[in-house]
Amino acid sequence: MNPDVAFAIWSGERAQRVAAVLDRVMPPAAEPPQALHEAMRYAVLSGGKRVRALLAYAAGELAGADPDVVDGAAAAVELIHAYSLIHDDLPCMDDDALRRGQPSCHIAYGESMALLAGDALQALAFEVLAGARLRDAAAQLALLARGSGSRGMAGGQAFDLQSTGATLALAELERMHRLKTGALIRAAVRLGACCGAPMNAEDSDALERYASAVGLAFQIVDDVLDVEGTAQSLGKTAGKDASQRKPTYVSLLGLSAARERAEALRAEARAALAGFGAHARRLGEIADWLTKRSS
Amino acid sequence: MNPDVAFAIWSGERAQRVAAVLDRVMPPAAEPPQALHEAMRYAVLSGGKRVRALLAYAAGELAGADPDVVDGAAAAVELIHAYSLIHDDLPCMDDDALRRGQPSCHIAYGESMALLAGDALQALAFEVLAGARLRDAAAQLALLARGSGSRGMAGGQAFDLQSTGATLALAELERMHRLKTGALIRAAVRLGACCGAPMNAEDSDALERYASAVGLAFQIVDDVLDVEGTAQSLGKTAGKDASQRKPTYVSLLGLSAARERAEALRAEARAALAGFGAHARRLGEIADWLTKRSS
Numbered sequence: 354m355n356p357d358v359a360f361a362i363w364s365g366e367r368a369q370r371v372a373a374v375l376d377r378v379m380p381p382a383a384e385p386p387q388a389l390h391e392a393m394r395y396a397v398l399s400g401g402k403r404v405r406a407l408l409a410y411a412a413g414e415l416a417g418a419d420p421d422v423v424d425g426a427a428a429a430v431e432l433i434h435a436y437s438l439i440h441d442d443l444p445c446m447d448d449d450a451l452r453r454g455q456p457s458c459h460i461a462y463g464e465s466m467a468l469l470a471g472d473a474l475q476a477l478a479f480e481v482l483a484g485a486r487l488r489d490a491a492a493q494l495a496l497l498a499r500g501s502g503s504r505g506m507a508g509g510q511a512f513d514l515q516s517t518g519a520t521l522a523l524a525e526l527e528r529m530h531r532l533k534t535g536a537l538i539r540a541a542v543r544l545g546a547c548c549g550a551p552m553n554a555e556d557s558d559a560l561e562r563y564a565s566a567v568g569l570a571f572q573i574v575d576d577v578l579d580v581e582g583t584a585q586s587l588g589k590t591a592g593k594d595a596s597q598r599k600p601t602y603v604s605l606l607g608l609s610a611a612r613e614r615a616e617a618l619r620a621e622a623r624a625a626l627a628g629f630g631a632h633a634r635r636l637g638e639i640a641d642w643l644t645k646r647s648s
Numbered sequence: 649m650n651p652d653v654a655f656a657i658w659s660g661e662r663a664q665r666v667a668a669v670l671d672r673v674m675p676p677a678a679e680p681p682q683a684l685h686e687a688m689r690y691a692v693l694s695g696g697k698r699v700r701a702l703l704a705y706a707a708g709e710l711a712g713a714d715p716d717v718v719d720g721a722a723a724a725v726e727l728i729h730a731y732s733l734i735h736d737d738l739p740c741m742d743d744d745a746l747r748r749g750q751p752s753c754h755i756a757y758g759e760s761m762a763l764l765a766g767d768a769l770q771a772l773a774f775e776v777l778a779g780a781r782l783r784d785a786a787a788q789l790a791l792l793a794r795g796s797g798s799r800g801m802a803g804g805q806a807f808d809l810q811s812t813g814a815t816l817a818l819a820e821l822e823r824m825h826r827l828k829t830g831a832l833i834r835a836a837v838r839l840g841a842c843c844g845a846p847m848n849a850e851d852s853d854a855l856e857r858y859a860s861a862v863g864l865a866f867q868i869v870d871d872v873l874d875v876e877g878t879a880q881s882l883g884k885t886a887g888k889d890a891s892q893r894k895p896t897y898v899s900l901l902g903l904s905a906a907r908e909r910a911e912a913l914r915a916e917a918r919a920a921l922a923g924f925g926a927h928a929r930r931l932g933e934i935a936d937w938l939t940k941r942s943s
Contacts (some may be wrong), residue, residue, distance in 0.1 A: 370713060380799065385807070388809075389798050393798060411753075436767075437767075440767060443740075445760045445763060446760050446763065447760035458834070463740075465741050465809050468735060468738065468741065469735075469805050469806050469809070471800050472766075472796075473802035475770050475771070476793045476794075479790075479793040479795050480789075480790050480793035481793075483793060484786075484790055490785055490786035491778045491781055492778070492791050494785075494786070495779055496773075499775055502772050502919035503675055503681070503684050503688060503771075504675065505766045505771075507684070507764050508681055508684060508768070510764050511683060511703060511761065511764050512681050513685075514764070515683065524666050580681055582856065592823060595805030598861065
């Protein structure tokens with residue numbers, strides 16, 4: 354089979370799989386308080402690429418984990434991601450009315466319910482990961498918490514807020530993105546790998562290098578697509594970085610150099626996987642896909 | 649020593665203790681992103697009664713736990729409480745400019761930073777509890793997550809939003825408060841107890857009855873004080889339930905019957921402790937204190 358087709362089938366199957374897990378772990382929409390549970394389900398089940406879940410499953414395959422064991426980790430990182438998008442779109446943050454081609458959660462359910470839905474989804478992420486009963490569960494929960502908190506994703510958002518309208522050096526922009534999107538992507542890869550056989554320090558470092566490069570490449574491609582894409586292809590407002598005067602890889606490097614940097618990071622991610630052989634196949638394919646995507 | 653004085657000394661010492669733990673687990677204000685870390689520290693270290701931490705320490709004493717072991721659980725429940733207050737005060741929620749006698753977090757740091765500070769504090773709560781390495785850590789983390797999420801505190805907030813301007817039956821008001829304030833109070837008691845010797849089912853049920861009664865009594869007294877108190881004595885805006893047309897125990901029962909219900913719940917909490925003997929001393933004193941407080 355054409356490898357691209359095989360990857361599309363694998364990733365489609367895994368995306369459906371985590372959607373089913375997410376559907377199962379969230380309270381039914383009919384359970385009171387209904388507006389809250391509806392808002393949570395709306396935000397989580399409205400699609401998306403499920404990049405973080407795919408990374409967790411692929412890292413699980415690398416470590417020989419049963420996908421049944423990875424389910425909890427994959428769902429937990431998607432729940433954290435979904436909560437962050439809800440809060441990101443709020444009027445006091447990016448004030449974005451469109452997400453995944455649909456009205457943002459606060460447009461559909463009101464600001465206060467959207468705020469609470471985000472809060473409740475964060476709690477649910479930890480509940481689901483705790484319920485997955487991974488080896489050394491406390492360490493895995495601490496890893497997800499650090500990736501989400503002020504030294505991870507939330508810290509990256511704060512840097513982002515501070516940088517609006519400012520001129521950043523490339524190193525500062527990179528620090529921001531290593532936290533804002535990178536921290537949760539690294540957590541997804543590590544959590545997935547923890548579902549399988551224990552890894553030696555060398556392999557663990559290689560996997561960390563992979564996750565770090567993929568996370569940054571993903572963000573750079575996001576910046577490129579924000580300039581090149583349309584709301585229809587992106588499912589979210591296009592061109593908003595420029596209109597919000599946010600520094601991006603494109604504004605700092607220009608389109609062509611930004612694309613080159615993403616390609617270099619893709620090669621770096623691929624190189625980090627070299628020692629793993631065939632088990633790293635899906636991780637490698639994800640690096641290619643994320644760098645070459647058009648939405 | 650006069651028992652009231654002895655309790656005041658104990659509770660003052662424990663409140664200081666958890667404040668020191670909270671100070672230690674939060675990133676320093678000078679660590680970038682500074683505005684985020686300042687906002688987190690402002691919200692968490694600006695005082696408060698530390699009711700949830702005291703309950704955790706007192707339940708720990710009941711179970712023979714070393715206070716050093718309870719520290720993580722006590723800090724975690726306070727971090728969840730602090731995050732909920734920040735988000736509660738936001739313009740899209742209660743829109744309250746005053747908290748603990750000071751400008752609310754979003755008045756001091758802006759809405760977007762306050763939102764992120766709340767988000768980061770929730771993550772930190774789970775990180776701290778995971779770091780405490782309690783017996784059966786995953787179960788304790790799940791307990792805190794459930795108490796905080798849509799079937800706990802956040803769910804109670806959603807019921808609260810839906811109830812504004814509505815007429816609730818007493819049973820509906822009680823359901824709301826059993827989630828909104830009760831769920832985290834019950835989690836505090838259970839987490840504290842888990843730091844000590846394992847408990848049989850009968851004792852565990854009795855402790856749950858205690859926590860449930862104390863949580864509800866606490867909320868009823870809050871409603872009474874909102875009517876009777878002043879902003880100066882409360883450190884927050886007084887009379888806001890009525891001005892926001894929120895149903896309360898006072899609006900449903902009247903002041904005198906609300907006070908009687910709080911007293912009955914205090915007696916219920918005391919009765920639930922009867923089988924524990926002297927080890928339950930602090931828990932009993934907390935029930936008295938919370939019911940008789942004037943702020």
